[in-house]
Amino acid sequence: MYDIKYHDKDLSGLSFLVTGGAGFIGSNIVEYLLKYGAKKVRVLDNLATGRLSNIAGFKKNPAFEFLDGDIRDLNTCRTACQGIDYVSHQAALGSVPRSIKEPENTNAVNVDGFVNMLIAAKDEKIRKFVYASSSSVYGDEKSLPKVEEKIGNPLSPYAVSKYTNELYGRVFQSTYGLNIVGLRYFNIFGPRQDPNGEYAAVIPLFVSKIMKRETVFIDGDGEQTRDFTFVENAVQANIKSMLSEGHDTPGTILNIAVGKNFSVNTLYNEIQKLLQSDHKATYRETRKGDIRNSLADISKAEKLIGYNPQFYFNEGLAITVAYFKEHFENA
Secondary structure (H helix, E strand, C coil): CCCCCCCCCCCCCCEEEEECCCCHHHHHHHHHHHHCCCCEEEEEECCCCCCHHHCHHHCCCCCEEEEECCCCCHHHHHHHHCCCCEEEECCCCCCHHHHHHCHHHHHHHHHHHHHHHHHHHHHCCCCEEEEEEEHHHHCCCCCCCECCCCCCCCCCHHHHHHHHHHHHHHHHHHHHCCCEEEEEECCEECCCCCCCCCCCCHHHHHHHHHHHCCCCEEECCCCCEECCEEHHHHHHHHHHHHHCCCCCCCCEEEEECCCCCEEHHHHHHHHHHHHCCCCCCEEECCCCCCCCECCECCHHHHHHHCCCCCCCHHHHHHHHHHHHHHHHHCC
8 A cells, every 4th residue: 555645534434435346446445545544435346356355454444344236236236325425436347348248248237237326326415426437438539638528439338338327427417416526547557456367457467478478469569559547546536536625526527547658569568577578479450449549638637636646657567567476476
């Protein structure tokens, strides 16, 4: 955990719900809230993609509470929101390729589940509802950097689901007065990211394959660029979005990134250097639904919530590779 504080409020009288809190980003948010003395931090997770190992270290904390449940069930969402002040909604079925293969599941979790959470938050009079959107919403919009007000056509069911979240969020704000902020994440990476399975994230996948000297695939020519964003920056954005008052506009959407992009080839080469490896990658066809280039304009988040990324590409990558190196060596 990093000794950087992103809030001024006393948290000892406040209760938080983190959906998907056993997942990669969610568990990092939970850790921050517990570290700074929140009265209650409740996690709602069905462990479809989250892992108990991510929250095992929190179980002895009397402020921590785990609810094994699914956001696709409205009553579960209502129960999860009872007695809660702030919601950080991270629960989702991620991955563009998975959404192309399983559009029905992606919609059920990311859209139906999201609406359930909005209804529960509205009825329980949650102070603020902050949720994870995605840079995939920009779709085929080619201009760089990406600004929140200019999006294109979605290129995958996942992108459609996240854009639908944004539309519902705005409607629940304007119709019911729900105080809501959406965070468009740009390629979040870091410790606790899932290294396993068919839809494993690229950085832990690269580290694992290089260390095992197994075939590493890079989609397309590798020159596609991403605004790789270390997870602690996403934690900051969630904390500031939940706790800021009088600065942000309810219903708004904010880019959460660093504002610098790097190619996948550069990413791979940097990981090779950190692992002191000469293991070569194998190139294959471009993946369906992927955008070519991504770069965020983060000025809106800077202005409205005081967002100020503390971790940049190289520093975040070094921390992440060290974490997974240890993880794989001790596995």
